[in-house]
Amino acid sequence: MNKLIFKFLGMILLSMTLISSAFATPVDTYEFKSVDKQKRALELAHSLRCPQCQNQNLIDSNSPVAQDLRLEVYQMVDAGKADDEIIEFMTSRYGEFVLYKPRMEAKTYALWLGPVALLLFGLLIGFFFIRKQRITEVDEQELSAEDQKELDKLLKRADK
Amino acid sequence: MKKRLVLFIPLVLFLVMGVFLYKGLFLNPQNLDSALEGKPIPAFQLERLEDRGDLITNESLKGKVSLLNVWATWCPSCKYEHPYLMRLARQDILPIYGINYRDERAMAIRELNRQGDPYTVNIFDHDGRLGLDLGVYGAPESYLVDHNGIIRYRYAGPIDQRVWNETLFPMIEELQAAAKLDGAS
Numbered sequence: 001m002n003k004l005i006f007k008f009l010g011m012i013l014l015s016m017t018l019i020s021s022a023f024a025t026p027v028d029t030y031e032f033k034s035v036d037k038q039k040r041a042l043e044l045a046h047s048l049r050c051p052q053c054q055n056q057n058l059i060d061s062n063s064p065v066a067q068d069l070r071l072e073v074y075q076m077v078d079a080g081k082a083d084d085e086i087i088e089f090m091t092s093r094y095g096e097f098v099l100y101k102p103r104m105e106a107k108t109y110a111l112w113l114g115p116v117a118l119l120l121f122g123l124l125i126g127f128f129f130i131r132k133q134r135i136t137e138v139d140e141q142e143l144s145a146e147d148q149k150e151l152d153k154l155l156k157r158a159d160k
Numbered sequence: 161m162k163k164r165l166v167l168f169i170p171l172v173l174f175l176v177m178g179v180f181l182y183k184g185l186f187l188n189p190q191n192l193d194s195a196l197e198g199k200p201i202p203a204f205q206l207e208r209l210e211d212r213g214d215l216i217t218n219e220s221l222k223g224k225v226s227l228l229n230v231w232a233t234w235c236p237s238c239k240y241e242h243p244y245l246m247r248l249a250r251q252d253i254l255p256i257y258g259i260n261y262r263d264e265r266a267m268a269i270r271e272l273n274r275q276g277d278p279y280t281v282n283i284f285d286h287d288g289r290l291g292l293d294l295g296v297y298g299a300p301e302s303y304l305v306d307h308n309g310i311i312r313y314r315y316a317g318p319i320d321q322r323v324w325n326e327t328l329f330p331m332i333e334e335l336q337a338a339a340k341l342d343g344a345s
Contacts, residue, residue, distance in 0.1 A: 051297035052297045093294070
């Protein structure tokens with residue numbers, strides 16, 4: 001009986017390790033010169049897109065290109081290169097496409113400013129709409145002196 | 161009348177967006193513009209595939225309009241593309257330079273011996289450094305290079321009759337005409 005339980009537990013453990021390994025991201029054995037550099041490099045690699053498997057960043061992707069580029073980022077960070085330099089290195093080879101956060105330039109104004117413009121447009125329309133409604137409401141409330149007299153007359157007649 | 165026209169604005173906006181989004185359905189997200197078009201071939205110095213002692217540099221590729229073809233034995237689409245490259249080589253339109261990308265030397269040579277070798281010269285890029293500098297993200301990829309060593313066009317994927325007729329060959333003719341005017345061959 002005991003043996004069976006152990007076997008069962010063993011199987012569960014084994015299946016757990018199998019599951020976790022299936023979801024693990026690729027692990028590199030790269031040693032950074034300092035913890036700060038490691039943090040910066042990982043952040044940077046997270047913000048760059050793998051050109052091969054296009055919906056993964058350099059850390060997530062296991063494709064050979066992503067491995068190469070990841071290593072390149074690590075080495076450049078360790079060599080003391082600035083973030084801008086590394087991003088320039090990547091975009092000069094793989095294009096703007098690798099940036100998850102596109103740069104602000106003439107080509108991307110619509111992308112960056114479009115939502116703000118749409119919001120302002122919506123607010124503007126809303127503003128005019130509400131104002132127009134208010135004006136008509138006021139219009140309805142105001143009766144001319146003659147109309148008021150007529151109304152009073154009718155109301156009196158109704159009272160009787 | 162003016163007010164009526166204003167009422168059409170949402171419909172027009174909708175149609176414009178519809179056209180754009182409909183077009184977007186047929187775009188291939190794998191077709192990336194190469195960042196290197198219009199730029200020279202990155203500087204490199206690599207061994208020839210068949211001969212360790214023979215070093216090839218980016219300067220060696222200048223002088224003629226040429227096709228750089230990135231390939232490897234591990235790449236199934238390259239095998240699909242190979243017969244077409246053989247045909248191009250027989251027609252002798254332009255030199256085809258192979259970049260053997262992240263491959264094993266012995267395996268690559270064996271493959272060429274067995275299937276035929278369409279390449280004028282084969283560059284052995286074992287660790288993929290030249291590939292990285294070229295912005296290669298998979299094989300096969302081909303680069304059209306003009307006589308000054310400037311990359312004019314990148315095509316990702318296997319070359320076949322259609323791509324050749326519609327895109328590559330017209331560009332090559334144009335580049336070769338420009339090269340002739342410049343006095344190169």
